[in-house]
Amino acid sequence: MNHKTVVILGAGVTGLSTAYHLARKGFTKVIVLDKGPAGDGSSSRAAGIITGLLWTETGVRARQISLQLFRDLSEELEGYRFQSVGALNLFEPQSWKERKKLLPLYDRCQAPYEILDAKEMRARWPDLYPREDFIGLFDPRGGYSEPQDYIPALAQKCRQLGVEIREHQLVTDFSLQGERITGVRTVLETIEADAVVSTIYSWTNMLLSRLGLQLPVKTVVHQRYITEPLLNPLAIPAVNADPMGGYVRPAAGGRLLFGIETAEREEQRVTRLEYHLSELEQYPDPRYAPDRLKEEIRTGFSSFVPALGTVKWESDKVGLLTFSMDGEPILGPVHDIPGLYVGLAFHSGGFAYNPVSGLLLAEFVADSHTSVNVMAFSPDRFNAAETAAYLAETVKQKDVARRRH
Numbered sequence: 001m002n003h004k005t006v007v008i009l010g011a012g013v014t015g016l017s018t019a020y021h022l023a024r025k026g027f028t029k030v031i032v033l034d035k036g037p038a039g040d041g042s043s044s045r046a047a048g049i050i051t052g053l054l055w056t057e058t059g060v061r062a063r064q065i066s067l068q069l070f071r072d073l074s075e076e077l078e079g080y081r082f083q084s085v086g087a088l089n090l091f092e093p094q095s096w097k098e099r100k101k102l103l104p105l106y107d108r109c110q111a112p113y114e115i116l117d118a119k120e121m122r123a124r125w126p127d128l129y130p131r132e133d134f135i136g137l138f139d140p141r142g143g144y145s146e147p148q149d150y151i152p153a154l155a156q157k158c159r160q161l162g163v164e165i166r167e168h169q170l171v172t173d174f175s176l177q178g179e180r181i182t183g184v185r186t187v188l189e190t191i192e193a194d195a196v197v198s199t200i201y202s203w204t205n206m207l208l209s210r211l212g213l214q215l216p217v218k219t220v221v222h223q224r225y226i227t228e229p230l231l232n233p234l235a236i237p238a239v240n241a242d243p244m245g246g247y248v249r250p251a252a253g254g255r256l257l258f259g260i261e262t263a264e265r266e267e268q269r270v271t272r273l274e275y276h277l278s279e280l281e282q283y284p285d286p287r288y289a290p291d292r293l294k295e296e297i298r299t300g301f302s303s304f305v306p307a308l309g310t311v312k313w314e315s316d317k318v319g320l321l322t323f324s325m326d327g328e329p330i331l332g333p334v335h336d337i338p339g340l341y342v343g344l345a346f347h348s349g350g351f352a353y354n355p356v357s358g359l360l361l362a363e364f365v366a367d368s369h370t371s372v373n374v375m376a377f378s379p380d381r382f383n384a385a386e387t388a389a390y391l392a393e394t395v396k397q398k399d400v401a402r403r404r405h
Helices: 013-024 057-076 093-108 119-123 147-160 202-209 277-282 291-302 350-365 386-393
Strands: 003-008 027-033 087-091 112-116 135-139 164-166 172-175 182-186 190-194 193-198 215-228 238-241 246-251 255-262 313-324 330-333 340-344
Touching: 003 013, 003 182, 003 190, 013 027, 013 147, 013 350, 057 093, 057 147, 087 093, 093 135, 093 164, 093 215, 112 119, 119 135, 147 164, 182 193, 190 193, 193 202, 193 350, 202 255, 202 313, 202 340, 215 291, 246 291, 255 291, 277 313, 291 313, 330 350, 340 350
Parallel strands: 003 027, 003 193, 027 164, 087 238, 193 340
Antiparallel strands: 087 135, 112 135, 172 182, 182 190, 215 255, 215 313, 238 246, 246 255, 330 340
16 A cells, blocks of 8 residues: 555546556555546547557557557446447558558557558448548557546546545645645645646646746647437448548447547637636637538538438537647656656547556556656656747647647
């Protein structure tokens, strides 16, 4: 048993996963703080797609662990089941030239894959009509999770393991002794801690500024849309459809879930700790109003998913994604501030990473050997001058180093 107090900031999937793994490691005093209800942030608005076929060895090895953990959690969490339908990554010929250079990496990491042409894709999934020149990179271990099932199930398991989840507690500052973190201050109280793990993504720099620290991350808006139930539900995998600038997957109850990029939209700057995602729903720019983007999805995807042509939309959600300056996650201890750990900037794959990101953060806190060498994700890899210059820029979504799921 470990009686150190660990405070986790953020009750989204990364924070809850970290709490779960700490409790599994015998930590008896784990407190998760969130300014709202648990899982009410961007985690609940995620696509939930996961593929293990990423672009670096660190990412591929981490995702292989994540894929196994999703399957393990399916057996442990009440009301949750990983949907093992596979993940299909679509490419046009030019982009495929770059991606196929990574096949030796997948072989070395023992990450399974299949390469499919348009005819083979249509034969396997008759509900999909890929263009003749499309190439499919299929991950047979991939799939998706439904956030509305996963998050409450994980929170419930954390509570059963003794984790304390304190909702509606906005963290406003840190407590320090010298340079070492000794706790956090909320709007209600000061909580002492031996370690603090920040998993608040887009709000990270607002809080870290109290410590004179900034990380080179940009935040962009993510919108997803769900159809009404189809009369004849489609048997398709989760699809990262880069040629269409978006994705599609099955959703609960015979529905379909779509997302689309808004390349010309400027980054979203979070300038207040109190900022809530509901403020995004005001859509001051008509180019990004839900009705307009739904029609863009219908136009862009109807030839690939013909069933979309007549189906009606049922709901939409909007959230935020964070991307680092080099496109890789930021995860691990902040060496200039002992006792502080961070996990953020998982590009569009925060949900996909969460089982392994929580495991790795718990391993760092426990001073144990990490399951994957994640030096490439270290918060200390950036220098202050580069960070300041990057944060001073205003970029559009198309300029951010985006990688999908």
